[in-house]
Every structure is written in C-alpha cells, then in structure tokens.
Amino acid sequence: MIEYSKATLEEYGYKDRRFLKKVYRISTKVLVVAVIFLMYLPVLTIALQSFNSSSELSSFGSFTFKWYGQIFRHPMLASAIQNTAIVSLTSTILATVLGTFIAMGIYYLFPKAKQQILLLNNIPILNADIVTGISLMLVFSLLLPVFPYIFGLPTLILAHLFFTLPYVILSVLPKLGEVDPNLMDAAADLGLKPIKSLVKVMVPAVKAGIFSGMLLAFTMSVDDFVVSYYTTGNGYDNLSIWIYGSIGRKSLTPSVYAFSTLLTLGTALVLLAVNLLSKRKVRNK
C-alpha cells in the first residue's frame, strides 16, 4: 500500500490566523477600556480633589467631606449654581415643549420646505460656539434701545433656547415617522381639532423621542460656556462663566469639585433608575 502524504489545511490555502485574531481581540479590548478610562480621568480627578482636605492641587492631605458642606455657603458659587439651574431648567422646558410642536409642524411640511428648514435647523448645532455667541450678542445688542435691561437672565434663556431647540427637534422628528399615520385620521374622525389631536395622540406616541431630546437639551445647556459667556450681562454668572473667571484668578474653591461630583453621581443614579424602570415596564407588558 502506498502511503500518500495527506494534504494539510495550509496547502488548501487556509491561513491560521487564530493567534492574530486573539491579539486583535485583546488589544482592541484594552484600547476600549483605556479610552473610556481616559474619558473618565478628569471626572475621577475632580472626585478625588473633592475629598482632599488640602486646597493645594498637587498634594493630597487627608480624606474629608468638608467641601461638600461648604457648597452652598460659598456665596458666589451658590448664586452661580442657582443661576445655572434657573437658566437650564427654563430653557430646557421651553425647548422641549416648543421643539416638540415645531417638529410636528416640520413633519407635515412639503418636502422642499422641510429640507430647507432642516438645513437652517442644523446651523445652531454645527456653528462654532464662539460664532453663535457673538451672533446672538450682536442681535441682542440691537434690542438694547428697546429693552435696556435685556442682558442677563433673559438673553441667557433665549440663547440657550436657540441652541437646544434643534436637538429636541432632531430627536422628535425621526420618531414621528414611526407613528401610524392612521392615528391622526382616526382622531380627526372622532372629532378632535388638529392641535388637540397632536397633544392627545402624537405627543404620547413620540414620548421616547421627546424625553431623549429633553435630556440632550439639558446636558448641552448645563455644559455650555462659550455662548453664555457672550450673551450674559450685569455680572449674571452661570457656573461655567464663574469657573472660567476663577481659573483665571487661580481662586477655584474645592467646593466646585464637590458640587460637580454630586451632580455626576446624581445624574448617573437618575439615569440608571430610569433605565431600570423602563425595563420593568417592558417586562410587565
């Protein structure tokens, strides 16, 4: 019997890449973890700094909670936090309500008009913050002869509304496309006026989009610095403007770090809770 040599897999053109695949899998995992770690490094530093008894930035004294107690005792910080809360909450609520109805209006526009308004709607999102800030400042200063005290809270809310509205609209719009068009017809057949049927039928149907738009709008509003910097006035500082000034003066109190840590933790908990609740709802159905 003749012994033929068996063809190996390699001779059929099979290349053994198991080792390479393993290297690829491990290295990408390491990279992802490293990137996420880097993204959270500033947040971790802020948290660490908030427990540091020494207000020196380069040395850790001992573990303390004292900065947390002083958050609202620092008059400038407390008023900056209050201003941020007022501006962001007001503009987010306005943007959510107005944005939802504007998005519905846009949805029913003719295709050409729709494309045009969506192009305009992208301007506040894509425009450089500094250009948006300066633009709004120029428009608001034209209003000065009519409303001499406009700079401060009113301009800040208008400015925040300007750059948060597009986010709400863009979150709601795709959800509107998923709604069964017969729903609106049914509402009309049952005798509802158009606006009322929007509130009763469409709003509940696109709830998820409205919620994510609201979340985005609030995040953008709280984190904004540049636009606020140009559109505020009369020493009406929000948190960002106050922090920028304090960094310039090298007089940042560690209580800011404490506040920031609390806010991050609070947000994380709220978002987790929302997530768990929505999961439970799905399961109950």
Next chain:
Amino acid sequence: MNKTIRKLAYPYYGWLYLLAIVPIAIMLVLVFFDIEGIGFSEARYTFRNFALFLEPSTLEAFGNSFLFATTATLVSAVLGYIVAYQVFRSRFRNKFIILTLFILPMWSNMLLRTEALGNIMERHNIFTDLLGIPGGFNLRGTGLAVLIGLVITYLPFMILPIYTALEKIDPSLEEAALDLGVTEMRKFWKVVFPLSIKGVITGCIMVFLPCLSGFAIPEILGNGNIMLIGNIIEQSFRNMSYNLGSLLAITILFFIFGSLMIVNKVDKEGGTLI
C-alpha cells in the same frame, strides 16, 4: 388638517432667520467699518481690517488651529471608530446605558474637566503625591497637552454618531456577505465600513469645528502659549474691536457652511447629528 399643523413650523423660520442669518449680515457689514463696539455714529468705511490676514500672529493662529483641529479629528476618528465598533459588536445591547456611559462625563463642567486634566498634567500632581512616585515631566503648556485635551473632550461627539450609523446597518447584509464567501476582514471593509461612513463624516465635523474655533481648552491647557483662531477672536471682542473679530468669525463661517453642505448631502434628516 395638515395645513393647521404645518403652521406650527412657520414661527421657527422667523426665529432661525433672526438669530442665525441676520447676525451674519451684521458681521458682514462690520467687516467694512472701523468703529469701536457697534456704535455707528463715527463709522468710517474702510478695508483696513483685511490687513489682519497679513499679520504673522494671525497666520500662526490659523496654522495652529488647522494643525490641532486636523490632528485631533484624525486621532478621535480612529479611536472613536474602534470604540464604537467594539461596543456595537459586544453583546451589550442596551443603548440607553451606552449613551449614558459616553454622555456622563459631560455632566461635569467642561472647563472644570479641562482644569482637572491640566492639574494632573503638571509635574507634581495629586496622583504622584498619592502613589508616592516622583513626578516625571510637565505636560501642561505644551501642544501635546492641548491635543490630548481636545481629543478627550470631543471624543464622545465622534463615538455617538458612528455608533448610531453602525446600529442602523441591516444585519442580514452582513450575513449575505458571509454567505457569498468573503472573509471577516473583507466583510468589514466592503460592507460595514462603507455603510457607517455617514456617521464618521458627521463625527469628524462635530469634532473638527469645535476644535478649530474653541478658545477655552488651548487657554487652560496651553497656559496661553498656544494661540488658536478662537483665542484671537475672543481677544478682539474683549478689546471692543468688533470689526476684526467679525472678520475672523466670518472666516470660520466659511468652514461651517462647507460642513453644513456636507452634512446636508450625506444625512438629509440630520439623524446622525445627535
């Protein structure tokens, strides 16, 4: 009925024209005048403002801005794609948690995060003190520090659009590709990547533009050593020289309108912008 609902969008036209288009017209006018602030009483018609483009400091700022913005965009595109792809491929399907993971750092103030990053870039910082290691070198004040700051700050704006684009790919396309006998590698380059390019383009624009025009990050991490266009615009407006500031802002606007056209072309509904 649609007619009534359509009317809801009309005021928004006015709002956008008033707050987005009118100011550009004002800036275009300001460019040709030589005035302090925006009082037009002593306005003189002039082309002198354009001499700004010949100043070495402006040219250097433009060069720096492009260098930093391009490098930061490329680095974040590569890192962002890898992260978005891995998250997309993982069995982890809860989009809400994924979004939260990348948005959560934004809940600490941007300036505060930058300042914290700057502090740990110093030779002696809180980590070297805690871990008891001697400080190595001082990164703060260098170009590398600014680059790292830009990448870390704007990376989420790259990851999220790419992830959204990846998620929209029909999984049966990938199965079809495998059925037709391509390798995993070719499947990625021929099917998955071309379909996700929309997200990459949006992400690049969302990172490039703020890097090009921002002024806080270079100022805090560069210790004032590194001047970008944003810093020069900020200085002009602080010195009440609205004309020069407007001129530079208009220059930036060219890039923004270019980006707007690109976004409008690749993504009509703006679905990857958020």
